[in-house]
Amino acid sequence: MNFRIALTAAATLALAACGSTEDASTEAEADTVEMPADEALSDVEAMPVEDPQANAEPVAREDMSPSEQAQIQEAGDKAADTAAAAMDAMSEDAGN
Template identity: 60%
Template sequence: MKFRIAAAATASLVLAACGSADDASTEAEADTVEVAADEAMEPVTDEPVADPDANVVADDAQAEAAAEVEAASVEAAGDNAAATAEAAMDAMAEESAE
């Protein structure tokens, strides 16, 4: 018990002796952050561009195909989740049987 206390005290003193923040890298970090902030605050000179396809409504065939793809994806994800749950239940049953 005394050894653990002595080891913990020694480790804390070693860590305390190592932690000094009096180096030049701390000051350099502040400059780096300030430069990035200044660049972010510069005015934007780019103009917006119109997208002619932004409000185009898909026809029924495209919408139906997209719905089928999404439904298949959801079903596959459900199957994978069910398989994972079944494997987990099997593993738990094996552990409890031992």
């Protein structure tokens, strides 16, 4: 655990040493971000339209074979097992 903290601190200091003294917040002001976007869209005449299918219920696929469904189920089960193992590992680390 102490090794991880030391490694994290060393990486943080190394990254901080590489940074410049310029303030990133001045580079992302409205003048520098919105103005070029407005210029790029100045000749666009079309207005945005609503997609009627955006919130529609997903269409059930009937053309999947049982083996495809089994593969999808197995992949989902493996993902759930991996997530559970990761949560267990995180809780063990937190306890140490």
